[in-house]
Every structure is written in structure tokens, then in C-alpha cells.
Amino acid sequence: MDSDALPSVPGWLRSFLSVLEARALTLVAAATALVLLVVFYYPVATVFVEAVVVDGRPTVEPLVSVLSSRFYLVDIFGFTAYQALLSTIASVALGLPGAWLLARFEFPGRETLRSLTILPFVMPSIMVAIGFVATFGKNGTLNAILQAFGLPTVELLFSLPAIVIAHAFYNAPLVARVTTAAWESVDASAIETARSLGASPTRAFRDVVLPQLLPAVAIGATLTFVFTFASFPIVLALGGFQLATVEVFIYSRIQNLAYAEAAALAVIETVISLGLTYLYLRYEGRQRASGQGARPQPRRSLWPGSWTPREIGTRAGIAVYAVALVAVFVLPIASMLLTSLTGSNGAITPEHYLFLLERQQTGASYQVRPLPAIRNSLLFGGATLLVAVPMGVVLGVLTTRQFRGRAVVDALAMAPLAVSGIVVGLGLLRGLVFGVEAFGTRIQVTGALAIIAAHAVGAYPFVTRSVAPLLGNLDPRLVESARSLGASRVRALVDIELPLVAAGVVAGAAFAFAISIGEFDSTIVLAEGSSSYTMPIAVERYLGRRLGPATAMGCLLLAVTSLSFVVIERFGGRYGGRGGF
Incomplete structure (x- = not known):
């Protein structure tokens, strides 16, 4: 930190701030590890x-x-x-x-x-x-x-x-x-x-x-x-x-x-x-x-220049595959949209969406109402971003640094990918939700906080996997030049590295939001009644009774998550398939 920028600050405070800035990355990493310990490793x-x-x-x-x-x-x-x-x-x-x-x-x-x-x-x-x-x-x-x-x-x-x-x-x-x-x-x-x-x-x-x-x-x-x-x-x-x-x-x-x-x-x-x-x-x-090839193979046109038996067979195979793609990938989504707009008499009607509005106005307190479910999903998704994005970025920085034990840190950081939401939800339920005694005080994390914690645990690895490949591909001489000019490690990270990987951070944030919006496993364990249900829980509850309203709520869920896809597609670029997910 430039001492000339703080002329009215006492010398001892300037020294403290300088030391704090020099150790900021270590402190943030320790705080991230503490959060991970509390909301993931302790419950597991x-x-x-x-x-x-x-x-x-x-x-x-x-x-x-x-x-x-x-x-x-x-x-x-x-x-x-x-x-x-x-x-x-x-x-x-x-x-x-x-x-x-x-x-x-x-x-x-x-x-x-x-x-x-x-x-x-x-x-x-x-x-x-x-x-x-x-x-x-x-x-x-x-x-x-x-x-x-x-x-x-x-x-x-x-x-x-x-x-x-x-x-x-x-x-x-x-x-x-x-x-x-x-x-x-x-x-x-x-x-x-x-x-x-x-x-x-x-x-x-x-x-x-x-x-x-x-x-x-x-x-x-x-x-x-x-x-x-x-x-x-x-x-x-x-x-x-x-x-x-x-x-x-x-x-x-x-x-x-x-x-x-x-x-x-x-x-x-x-x-x-x-x-x-x-x-x-x-x-x-x-x-x-192991690295990548120096020169990729040229691609062929899907429409061949000559219709030889080999080319005809290739295109016939592609046509069969296209039919399979439509049957497996397009038909289920189209069926959900069609069912949400099809009434009991087979006619096109918005009655299932009107049922959701009616349930919102006249439903009992124990019934699943759509607007609270949508509100909860959006609130939990926003709160998940506040936790998952900083954690993911910090762990992305750590996993691209060369130090002893890096492989262990990488494995520990990615462990939530291998632990199901049901297990995390059960651990939070039996631990922080039911409460734990610490230093004579009973600590409890219930309701929305427990759900947000579970969502953040499932989301931050996707932020890390979006940011880490970009950080790893940066020229190390950029940071070395900044350090040689007097910048601290944190200042080099904030002023040079993060702006260069901003697209990865945005894509990771979109991943985190989408994962929170769609998280079902831990939410169904931790939700305390209909007041804390999210859109996926509402879909499952409606499915047990009437398919039409379930597909209508599913279409609303599709609309929300599609926005995340647009952001990821816009900012994620091509790197996701090579270094991240």
C-alpha cells in the first residue's frame, strides 16, 4: 500500500495496514478454509x-x-x-x-x-x-x-x-x-x-x-x-x-x-x-x-462434395443419431412445455398456470404455494453467490500456485463434488441444525442459513473450476513485473489477474446461481415446511398429485435457469471444455 496515499494515518496504523495487505491472501485463505470446515467437513x-x-x-x-x-x-x-x-x-x-x-x-x-x-x-x-x-x-x-x-x-x-x-x-x-x-x-x-x-x-x-x-x-x-x-x-x-x-x-x-x-x-x-x-x-x-496438439485436424463440411457410398453411409448414421438426439434431449423438454399448456380435455389452455395462481391466493399454509417457492429460490441463489464466488475464486488461486501439498489442497477443495447433497444435508441436519455445544454455548444454524450453506458447498467447486484454468494460463511475468514495481501479492491479484479472468468469474457465478436454483437433494432434507420450499421442491410436491401444475412449475424453473445458461454461454467461452467443466 502506498504510504503517500494515507498522509493523515498514524505510522503504526500504516505499518499494520501494510502487514495486513501483505498477509491478506493468507488470511482470506484461512477464512475460506474455516467456512469450508464448518459447513462441509464438520457436517460430513x-x-x-x-x-x-x-x-x-x-x-x-x-x-x-x-x-x-x-x-x-x-x-x-x-x-x-x-x-x-x-x-x-x-x-x-x-x-x-x-x-x-x-x-x-x-x-x-x-x-x-x-x-x-x-x-x-x-x-x-x-x-x-x-x-x-x-x-x-x-x-x-x-x-x-x-x-x-x-x-x-x-x-x-x-x-x-x-x-x-x-x-x-x-x-x-x-x-x-x-x-x-x-x-x-x-x-x-x-x-x-x-x-x-x-x-x-x-x-x-x-x-x-x-x-x-x-x-x-x-x-x-x-x-x-x-x-x-x-x-x-x-x-x-x-x-x-x-x-x-x-x-x-x-x-x-x-x-x-x-x-x-x-x-x-x-x-x-x-x-x-x-x-x-x-x-x-x-x-x-x-x-x-501432457499438453495439446500443435495443429488440430481440419473439419469437414456436413454436406459432402461427392455422394460416395462411404459418404452416404456417414450421413445416414448422422441422421439416425439426430433422431436419437431429438428423442432423448428435445422430446422431454418439449413434452414438459406441451403438458403445461394442455388441459384435461386435450385443448391448449393456461389452466395449470392459473392453478398455480389460485393456489397462491387460496392455498392453506401447509400447501406448496408458487410465489414463496420462487422467492426462496431466488433469495437462496443470490445468497449462495455471496458465499460461493469468493470461496471459489480463493481456492482457484490456491490450486494454481506451486507449493508443497498443493495436490492435497486441490483434493480437499474438490471433495464436495464427490459427496452427495443428501449426505451434506444429513450432516447439517444432525449437526448445525439440531445444534452443537461449543464453549458453553449452543450453536444452531437453521432454516434459510442451513440451506444456503448446503447450496454454497455444492456450488463453489464450479467457480473454482471456471477460474482456475484461466489463472493457470496467465503469463507469470505479469505478476512478477507488478511485484518488482512494489505491488503486494494481493494487489497484483486484484489489479492484474482477476480483471484478466473476469469472464471465468462471471461464468462461475452463473454456474453457482444455477446450481443453487436447481438444488434438490440437500434442500429436501433441510427445508422446514412449505415456507422454506424452493422451486425444485415445489415441482416434486406437485408431481405427487397433478402432472399439469408440476410441468407448469417446471417451465418456470426452466425459464430461470435458462438465464444462467445464457450468461455462461456468453462469458464462459471455449475454455470450459478444456480446463474446467
């Missing part, structure tokens, strides 16, 4: 303790009962892993052709289609579930189409195929995103060299391109498995308790106040997820360090 630790301490007595009985039970190991964990494996296979199968299309072809709307691959991180999962109910339900769009062609109807709801298809909707774009980035990083010179040595196009692809794609496919598949292993709203809405995964069963145990059993299940699930996430982070770090 509470869950772990409850799995081995019952009624104040240490015991391993809850864990042993789970690990020795065929019901838990086969019916719950086995089915959870099985549906996650099927969902991963479906996501990879649906995502890889999309990566090939985006990486190898040039066509109008290509950049827009590429931008849509961030939708899994923006679109609330409960809204996706509503779209699939409107599509695959008994009176859904699919059966209406089948009946129009005189074909027999099908019933896919509350079945494993419905869960797998919905998971593919959510995770295939993730696979496509990371694989597209890898495909575009393949050096065209290496392929040309292989062809000049006599390799056929198939041999060149197998020996040169495929080895560079497999790591990206493995990363996408690992993330997909982690996400689908801990999936909750989609399984709850499309599978119900008869197809219960670990997450659904933990929720049912919480509802029945069987906290020790829920904690034991949560501990085992968390250990599995953390292990897979750790392997993913290590593998991704090695792949990022």
Missing part, C-alpha cells in the same frame, strides 16, 4: 461419527449390519452400481458420436450445439425428471405418438430403462464435452505422418487418434459413474422406492428417523464416491500436464 464428519457412535456409545454395529446384509449389499448397493454402470454405458454411447460430430464437422449452429453441452450443470435434475414423466408416462407424448401410428403403447415409468435414459440425457453431453476437447487436441501432423507411411484412415485412427481419445472417454465415464451412483431426484421421480438406490434409501431412513442406519449407508457411499473422484482428479491432472 458428523455423519461419519453417527455411523460409529450410537446413544453416546462407540459401536460398529450400524456399519457391520450394512456390510453383512445381503439386502444392503446386493439389493441397494448392487442395484445402485448396476444402474450407474448401465447409465455410464448409455451416456458414453450417446456422447461419443456427438463428440465426433462436433470435432470433425463444420455446420451452422455448431457452436450453439457445443454450448449446449454445459446443460447438465445448469438444468435442475428434478425438472429433467418431470420432462421424462411427461414423455414416457401412460398418457405421455411417446404413447400419443405411438397411438397416432396405430402402434401399441408402452409403460416406461418406474422402470430401469427410464432411469438409464434420463441419466444419459444428463451425462452424455458431459462425455461429449470432454471428448470433443481431446479430439480437437489431436495433432493433425501425426495423422498425416501415419498416412504418408502407408496407414489407412482406419489404421491411422486406431493407432494415432484413439489412444489420445481413450483418456478423455475414461474421464467422462468416471465422472458419469460418480454422478449416477449418487443420483437422487431422477431415481426418486422415475423409479420410486421400488427401484431405490443408496441415495433414495438414505432419504427414506431420514424420513423414518433411523439416523444411525442412514449415516452408515452415507459413509459407505461417500467412501466409494471419494475414492473414484480422487482417481479422477489424479488421472485428469496427468492428462492436463
Whole structure:
């Protein structure tokens, strides 16, 4: 800090401010670690303790009962892993052709289609579930189409195929995103060299391109498995308790106040997820360090110059894939919109939206009313930004600095990605919500504060992953020049680095807001009655009674989250697929 700028400040205060500025980054990092400790690690630790301490007595009985039970190991964990494996296979199968299309072809709307691959991180999962109910339900769009062609109807709801298809909707774009980035990083010179040595196009692809794609496919598949292993709203809405995964069963145990059993299940699930996430982070770090190709392959026109049998076969395959994309990605959203505007007599009418207004005016206090749900979602989203963005930026700075133990800090900072919202919600409920004694004072964090804490925990890693790649790509000489001119480390960060990565900060903030708006897992555990319900909770509550109002609320949720997508698409640019999400 320039001493001439504070002529009236006493010398001792100027010295204190100078020392404070010099240590500001360390202090902010310590404050961030403290917040993370209180709102994440302590609640998760509470869950772990409850799995081995019952009624104040240490015991391993809850864990042993789970690990020795065929019901838990086969019916719950086995089915959870099985549906996650099927969902991963479906996501990879649906995502890889999309990566090939985006990486190898040039066509109008290509950049827009590429931008849509961030939708899994923006679109609330409960809204996706509503779209699939409107599509695959008994009176859904699919059966209406089948009946129009005189074909027999099908019933896919509350079945494993419905869960797998919905998971593919959510995770295939993730696979496509990371694989597209890898495909575009393949050096065209290496392929040309292989062809000049006599390799056929198939041999060149197998020996040169495929080895560079497999790591990206493995990363996408690992993330997909982690996400689908801990999936909750989609399984709850499309599978119900008869197809219960670990997450659904933990929720049912919480509802029945069987906290020790829920904690034991949560501990085992968390250990599995953390292990897979750790392997993913290590593998991704090695792949990022390996660098990218010097010259990408040129893209081909989607409309071929000559209609050879090979070109005809390629375009026929693309056409079939386009039909699959429409069926899996477009039809559920279109069905939700159509159902929200279709009355009981089949006519187009706004009656479901009018029902929401009527419920707002005449609904009882215990019923879900739309305006408080919308207000709560917006307020929680804004408050989440105030917590998640500073935390994410600070951790982004730390994870791009070279220091001993950086890998540990990176893993600890990204741990919330591997811990489900149900586990975080259970930990907050049993810890801060119920209260904890500290220094003779009972500390409680309830209501909106607990929900905001849970949302911030789930959101800040996306800020970090949006900011860290940009910080890591900055020329270190910029900071060195500023430091040589007398700027402190914090001043260099604020005046030079952050303005250069402002787009990443804005994109990260949009991610955080969208995640808060769509968060369902922790909110359903922590919400204290209808007064603290959010839009996703309202959608789930309406779904249990009437599909029309549920789709109407889902469309309102879609409108809000679409704004976040526009901001991310505008400011996120292309870097998200390479360094962040």
C-alpha cells in the first residue's frame, strides 16, 4: 500500500495496514478454509461419527449390519452400481458420436450445439425428471405418438430403462464435452505422418487418434459413474422406492428417523464416491500436464462434395443419431412445455398456470404455494453467490500456485463434488441444525442459513473450476513485473489477474446461481415446511398429485435457469471444455 496515499494515518496504523495487505491472501485463505470446515467437513464428519457412535456409545454395529446384509449389499448397493454402470454405458454411447460430430464437422449452429453441452450443470435434475414423466408416462407424448401410428403403447415409468435414459440425457453431453476437447487436441501432423507411411484412415485412427481419445472417454465415464451412483431426484421421480438406490434409501431412513442406519449407508457411499473422484482428479491432472496438439485436424463440411457410398453411409448414421438426439434431449423438454399448456380435455389452455395462481391466493399454509417457492429460490441463489464466488475464486488461486501439498489442497477443495447433497444435508441436519455445544454455548444454524450453506458447498467447486484454468494460463511475468514495481501479492491479484479472468468469474457465478436454483437433494432434507420450499421442491410436491401444475412449475424453473445458461454461454467461452467443466 502506498504510504503517500494515507498522509493523515498514524505510522503504526500504516505499518499494520501494510502487514495486513501483505498477509491478506493468507488470511482470506484461512477464512475460506474455516467456512469450508464448518459447513462441509464438520457436517460430513458428523455423519461419519453417527455411523460409529450410537446413544453416546462407540459401536460398529450400524456399519457391520450394512456390510453383512445381503439386502444392503446386493439389493441397494448392487442395484445402485448396476444402474450407474448401465447409465455410464448409455451416456458414453450417446456422447461419443456427438463428440465426433462436433470435432470433425463444420455446420451452422455448431457452436450453439457445443454450448449446449454445459446443460447438465445448469438444468435442475428434478425438472429433467418431470420432462421424462411427461414423455414416457401412460398418457405421455411417446404413447400419443405411438397411438397416432396405430402402434401399441408402452409403460416406461418406474422402470430401469427410464432411469438409464434420463441419466444419459444428463451425462452424455458431459462425455461429449470432454471428448470433443481431446479430439480437437489431436495433432493433425501425426495423422498425416501415419498416412504418408502407408496407414489407412482406419489404421491411422486406431493407432494415432484413439489412444489420445481413450483418456478423455475414461474421464467422462468416471465422472458419469460418480454422478449416477449418487443420483437422487431422477431415481426418486422415475423409479420410486421400488427401484431405490443408496441415495433414495438414505432419504427414506431420514424420513423414518433411523439416523444411525442412514449415516452408515452415507459413509459407505461417500467412501466409494471419494475414492473414484480422487482417481479422477489424479488421472485428469496427468492428462492436463501432457499438453495439446500443435495443429488440430481440419473439419469437414456436413454436406459432402461427392455422394460416395462411404459418404452416404456417414450421413445416414448422422441422421439416425439426430433422431436419437431429438428423442432423448428435445422430446422431454418439449413434452414438459406441451403438458403445461394442455388441459384435461386435450385443448391448449393456461389452466395449470392459473392453478398455480389460485393456489397462491387460496392455498392453506401447509400447501406448496408458487410465489414463496420462487422467492426462496431466488433469495437462496443470490445468497449462495455471496458465499460461493469468493470461496471459489480463493481456492482457484490456491490450486494454481506451486507449493508443497498443493495436490492435497486441490483434493480437499474438490471433495464436495464427490459427496452427495443428501449426505451434506444429513450432516447439517444432525449437526448445525439440531445444534452443537461449543464453549458453553449452543450453536444452531437453521432454516434459510442451513440451506444456503448446503447450496454454497455444492456450488463453489464450479467457480473454482471456471477460474482456475484461466489463472493457470496467465503469463507469470505479469505478476512478477507488478511485484518488482512494489505491488503486494494481493494487489497484483486484484489489479492484474482477476480483471484478466473476469469472464471465468462471471461464468462461475452463473454456474453457482444455477446450481443453487436447481438444488434438490440437500434442500429436501433441510427445508422446514412449505415456507422454506424452493422451486425444485415445489415441482416434486406437485408431481405427487397433478402432472399439469408440476410441468407448469417446471417451465418456470426452466425459464430461470435458462438465464444462467445464457450468461455462461456468453462469458464462459471455449475454455470450459478444456480446463474446467
